[in-house]
Amino acid sequence: MTVLALCDHPALLDKSETHSLFSSDAIARARHIVNNIPGGTGAYSHSQGIRACREEIAAGIEARDGYSANANDLYLLDGATPGVHMIMQLLLGSEKDGILCPIPQYPLYSASIAVHGGTMVPYYLDEANGWALEVTELRRQLKLARAEGIKVRALVVINPGNPTGQVLSEENQKDIIRFCKDEHLLLLADEVYQENVFAENKKFFSFKKVSRSMGYGEKDLSLVSFHSISKGYCGECGKRGGYMEVTGLDNDAKEQLYKIASVNLCSNISGQILMSLVMNPPKSGEESYKSFQQERDSILASLGRRAKRFAEALNKLEGVSCNEAEGALHLFPRLHLPERALKAASAIDMPADTFYVRKLLDATGIVMVPGSGFGQAPGTWHIRSTVLPPEKKLPDIISRLSTFHQRFMDEFRK
Amino acid sequence: MTVLALCDHPALLDKSETHSLFSSDAIARARHIVNNIPGGTGAYSHSQGIRACREEIAAGIEARDGYSANANDLYLLDGATPGVHMIMQLLLGSEKDGILCPIPQYPLYSASIAVHGGTMVPYYLDEANGWALEVTELRRQLKLARAEGIKVRALVVINPGNPTGQVLSEENQKDIIRFCKDEHLLLLADEVYQENVFAENKKFFSFKKVSRSMGYGEKDLSLVSFHSISKGYCGECGKRGGYMEVTGLDNDAKEQLYKIASVNLCSNISGQILMSLVMNPPKSGEESYKSFQQERDSILASLGRRAKRFAEALNKLEGVSCNEAEGALHLFPRLHLPERALKAASAIDMPADTFYVRKLLDATGIVMVPGSGFGQAPGTWHIRSTVLPPEKKLPDIISRLSTFHQRFMDEFRK
Known part of the structure; x- marks a missing residue:
């Protein structure tokens, strides 16, 4: 984004202050790009x-x-x-x-x-x-x-x-x-x-x-x-x-x-x-390389931890089974809902997964997407969650979700 | 674009150097925008x-x-x-x-x-x-x-x-x-x-x-x-x-x-x-207002002069008639081409206006677009030109176009 800022306002490239605000490789890249688009970023x-x-x-x-x-x-x-x-x-x-x-x-x-x-x-x-x-x-x-x-x-x-x-x-x-x-x-x-x-x-x-x-x-x-x-x-x-x-x-x-x-x-x-x-991130030896690498690795590692932790929590819930996310940014756990929940959803002409996520949203403010939006094997119900919530918020989200889920299951058990 | 650069790299908003590089209203606008998009420009x-x-x-x-x-x-x-x-x-x-x-x-x-x-x-x-x-x-x-x-x-x-x-x-x-x-x-x-x-x-x-x-x-x-x-x-x-x-x-x-x-x-x-x-350009009293106004007015006035001058030049060409452009950025002159030119185009299965602009491009490097791409009354032929060439280049472009046109008409006259 720093390179982009320089490309959008290339007059900065000739100012002395710029060198204290931007890394040398960001400046060099911006100069290379600007030289290759004579019309600027607005053409x-x-x-x-x-x-x-x-x-x-x-x-x-x-x-x-x-x-x-x-x-x-x-x-x-x-x-x-x-x-x-x-x-x-x-x-x-x-x-x-x-x-x-x-x-x-x-x-x-x-x-x-x-x-x-x-x-x-x-x-x-x-x-x-x-x-x-x-x-x-x-x-x-x-x-x-x-x-x-x-x-x-x-x-x-x-x-x-x-x-x-x-x-x-x-x-x-x-x-x-x-x-x-x-x-x-x-x-x-x-x-x-x-x-x-x-x-x-x-x-x-x-x-x-x-x-x-x-x-x-x-x-x-x-x-x-x-x-x-x-x-x-x-x-x-x-x-x-x-x-x-x-x-x-x-x-x-x-x-x-x-x-x-x-x-x-x-x-x-x-x-x-x-x-x-x-597709061409900072390279070894360039001024931003180390901070880029640290930031990238820490983001990717954190996403991996979140995916793992969230899947584990989901698998602990009654009637929920969740495959491990090997990649991407989502989990797609299956819900085995009680018969009475399926009937309650059907009575108001709503898919059972939508019924579940609406109740979840009302009770906790947590947004998940019903599996029916993504397609699923007939007779199965899923929900989709991202793994994007900040790591420090995850325990609270898991706790609220677990409490909700238990109450939901209890409510519709018999 | 300066506001955009600040929005893309909002860390600049807190640097003292920024005040010597950006106008106060650009900084204020960027701050307002950044405050309204908590996820930043990348979300x-x-x-x-x-x-x-x-x-x-x-x-x-x-x-x-x-x-x-x-x-x-x-x-x-x-x-x-x-x-x-x-x-x-x-x-x-x-x-x-x-x-x-x-x-x-x-x-x-x-x-x-x-x-x-x-x-x-x-x-x-x-x-x-x-x-x-x-x-x-x-x-x-x-x-x-x-x-x-x-x-x-x-x-x-x-x-x-x-x-x-x-x-x-x-x-x-x-x-x-x-x-x-x-x-x-x-x-x-x-x-x-x-x-x-x-x-x-x-x-x-x-x-x-x-x-x-x-x-x-x-x-x-x-x-x-x-x-x-x-x-x-x-x-x-x-x-x-x-x-x-x-x-x-x-x-x-x-x-x-x-x-x-x-x-x-x-x-x-x-x-x-x-x-x-x-839709909300700088307002009277803001630091950039005067320079904005001058730049805008000078660009619009120059475009107007170009449109007028170019239309006049086109109307001087043999067999060309061009309505005045009251607005927008184009001219759409009609070509009344000699019978032999129409036949030469038809012989190679090409619309006559395409035939004309191809020859124009080959002879002069000037690009115009055949009217057939825009639709035209059956039996009429047009070309579309923008009025965007820089004002100082216009005399040369008009001169090259006029020379080409006369040669084209002479070649196909009989």
Whole structure:
């Protein structure tokens, strides 16, 4: 944000006071960016984004994956959201066009498919198995959809999962990639939580890296990877910065996508700059490196502790079971509610999870989101919580939630 | 932008050096904004935008119009573009839903209608009469569309016009408002060029002000007004800031619109802040007032001089006629091309205006946009030019354009 302040008000770069207010590497980066945007941060950029920012991001992807990335394949976005809409617009011509989507899922996908007139083809994550993504389930749902005349165009995978928090293993990712190659599906990889992996035995691998490591090039796999500045350690969600890396599309589709991007002119320049900084954080030897590293590590470690602690607390509640969050920023515990609670909800025509979270909100002020907003296996009820409350507030939140929950269960037990 | 820099890096607000780098009113405004966004510029806001920014904008609208405005009616946007998409999404359910759009028009409207599966119902601006918007033409096209079974939902009016530059008279606006009221059409008022009025005998009136001055309230007229920070004197288009003011919609439509906004979380906070500053510029007595006023007036006056000078130069060219730009930032001259030029274009399957601008680009490096991208009366050809080239470069551009044009006409004369 300090770099951004300098880019927005570049006259500061020539003032002596600036050196006492900003680090030398922040000043150098701002100067580099300002030199590459002659129109300043207030001018439109190329519809795919500022070339210099895309080059920085491509370099960051290469450093992450160990495989080449091309600035021409990048579309800088106002967060990842507009990229999902653009791809859905590209893929969906009628309700006969389908997209395989996980259940539960971040509801942007179902909303975007509905808006663009397509059909969501659900596949269920296996809750009993840590929200695993089973390729057998993908095959089963694909076959069912095709039998109904749906032309399935793409597979959405959210890794780390939202709202489910699972981190896919490399082997699992390979199976998914083979499935997409064999079935000619575009793989839409929502990788916005790539920095948020807590589980010690898990690591994030981008689908691009895994596919390249299998020897698959652009001809073998069509892949869109989404990333943003809204998660990770920075969480600058209000700045609306994001990108998608689009590889393996044919030229017609690429032209169409560029046309779609052009209608919206360009994404906001501040978000573009921040995205390029996130993919190229301060490096060893630079003035801000140490403080950056400390801050990043402490934020990520704290989020990991919060996720663990909150999951443990949830698992202690009567009738609640919660998978460990291996990554991302959410928990998605299952509620086994008493029969009378289900009836009380049904009597006022409300899903049981909504009934529960409304009562929770009224009694405690704690906001959780009903699982029905994300989709869930029929007959099951869940709630989604973030792990974002400050660590020092967590004991109090857990205590209030536990008290509420016990009273709720007692009230509806018989 | 100085206020924005302080908001992005609020630690500066407490440094003594800051007072020598920033004006006192910029510091005060930044402090006010920062106090109203506890999460900082990097957090999501309400999906309609930061309340404090919406209140500033509502106050700005009230000051402009002399009629009340409500922060609840405002949606802050990444430029005006996403607002147009949101409204089209709301209005268009099938190709039987139509939108009355001017020809020529800024092609966002045709693109957005196509994307959302509706039908564009064109109405033609009267070039021979200074691109006038005739209500008789609206009635004629509405009747034709209805006869074809199209349910016309809304009327798009761009005032000042893009790419045509006409500024509507208040009387004309009243006729348009009555037409929308009588025919139950939502009026979509693209008012992004409201600061850019050059003609001395013309003045911008918002459709909201005119409708209220007629005694029409929310029950009489459904109206959406779009504005942005991309034009006017500031032209901060890369920041992607905008708003729409939505009045006179029923509650169902409002709820649906809010749902659409929620899917996209929120617009970028920098754009929100800048939009609130544009609608509440420095006031008399504040430290920056004088320099702000001078800069604004000099930019607007220069744009006016450029528009006038460029139109005069175009009218001197053989076979070119150009209406005066009363406002906005464009000229849309008509080309009367020799028969042989039309045939040469047709022989390579290219619209004649595209043929002309390609040759212009190759010969001079000057970019103009073919009128066919904006729509034009059948059998007529136009080009669109902005009036944005720096004033000192204008003589050279005019000279190169004139030389090219004469050669082109000579080449295809016989």
